[in-house]
Amino acid sequence: MSHPNETLRDIYDEVLRRNAGEAEFHQAALEVLESLETVVTKHPEYTDSQVIRRLVEPERQIIFRVPWVDDRGVVQVNRGFRVQYSSALGPFKGGIRFHPSVNLGIVKFLGFEQIFKNSLTGLPIGGGKGGSDFDPKGRSTGEVMRFCQSFMTELHRHLGEYTDVPAGDIGVGGREIGYLFGQYKRITNRYESGVFTGKGLSWGGSRVRTEATGYGTVYFVDEMLKVRGESFDGKRVLVSGSGNVAIYAIEKVHQLGGIVIGCSDSGGYVHDEAGIDVELLKEVKDVRRGRISEYADLRPSASFVAQGSLWDLPCDIALPCATQNELDGDHAATLIRGGVSIVAEGANMPCTRVALQAFAEAGVRCAPGKAANAGGVATSALEMQQNAARDSWSFEHTEERLEEIMRGIHDRCLSTADEYGLPGNYAAGANIAGFIKVADAMLALGVI
Ligand code: NDP
Secondary structure, eight states, X not given: OOSOOHHHHHHHHXXXXXXXXXXXXXXXXXXXXXXXXXXXXXXXHHHHTTHHHHXXXXXXXXXXXXXXXXXXXXXXXXXXXXXXXXXXXXXXXXEEEEOTTOOHHHHHHHHHHHHHHHHHTTSSOOEEEEEESOOOTTOOHHHXXXXXXXXXXXXXXXXXXXXXXXXXXXXXXXXXXXXXXXXXHHHHTOOOGGGOSSOOGGGTOOTTHHHHXXXXXXXXXXXXXXXXXXXXXTXXXXXXXXXXXXXXXXXXXXXXXXXXXXXXXXXXXEEETTOOOHHHHHIIIIISOOOHHHHHHHOTTEEEESSSOGGGSOOSEEEOOSOTTOBOHHHHHHHHHTTOOEEEOSSSSOBOHHHHHHHHHTTOEEEOHHHHTTHHHHHHHHHHHHHHTTOOOOHHHHHHHXXXXXXXXXXXXXXXXXXXXXXXXXXXXXXXXXXXXXXXXXXXXXXO
């Protein structure tokens, strides 16, 4: 830790000791603990009551076997996780990720971040996250369905609209949520819409949920630009990834007058000076479930680059929307040389600590994922509200609520950073504002 407060240092040492080998979780915990130094100086009650020590330890961690049969009749075994991190503000809430890189440390880092993100939205939701090392890539629809059914056969006993409410994440979109919710409904014999968010519109979903994370990230950047008296007009933007978050970030940038000149997947990136054609991108990624290289095959103005990095392209604004630690110190240096002035994390923790340090030194404004990508979970909470009221809001109304929530999160980050003597530091503002709300609830609820 940079300026260690003794208690925070002890807590961090304990995190390292208790969670050996979980590098991403260590990184996420350190980032938050460092921001809390000024808070604990002002408010010793948070350390005296051990709120922080309690908060870094999840309320419950579930690890389970997921056996299923592939199309050849061969039994496959994956591992499932759900980390129920904090229910101080509401039921555990956070997505499910299917990706071969998933392990307990990844789920724990995501769940920990989710506590502060959900708190920042101002809505009554706790934090949690889940997933499996199952790789949906190359699997048939039948295989994905059988895997989801087996996963939910175990997980269902830990869920409930007042207990734990999952949603999607990497590798889990509308199709997977359908299979997971279907199996939950079948086992429990309850049509409990509020137990899952990201549902299809005809079976309890909310308008704008699909678009919410990407749109929300761009709304957040729009607020950052307004603070400087600027707008998206004519800005050159890079968006990494080409999944749910990336696609709708690209769509919203274009609606607000910017131009996205590149996006990517794990196989490489496309450079398209004419601006990414988002309808073609949706066709390639969502309908055909294809690769980003196919986009370049179909678009004369685009080229596909298998080697190298998307971040080599000069831009004004960078939106990393793929995965954790995808943007490192070298990428940051290249982006700074290329003139970047704003970075907003559509993904969770996509920038390494070295990259964030480089951006800070160069005066590049950075929006942390727990603030910039909170539009997804915020709209999930709006989906829960609609389910509870047996209601269905219009696209316009839901998008207005999303925009208003993102503006609120932006302003809360800035005003909290100011209050704690760290003007313009969005990351510290997000961590502190998110923390205080959860910590106060924990103090009020007794030793839990
Ligand atoms: P998707 O599965 O829809 O898309 C993920 C994209 O990122 C794909 O283009 C994928 O490429 C790429 N990607 C994944 N892993 C890697 C990797 N190791 N290297 C390079 N590219 C990679 O996921 P989402 O868009 O839903 O999620 C993206 C990020 O946003 C994640 O960090 C997630 O936690 C975060 N997030 C998502 C929310 C949501 O509502 N969906 C809410 C808040 C945050 P490929 O297909 O080649 O793997």
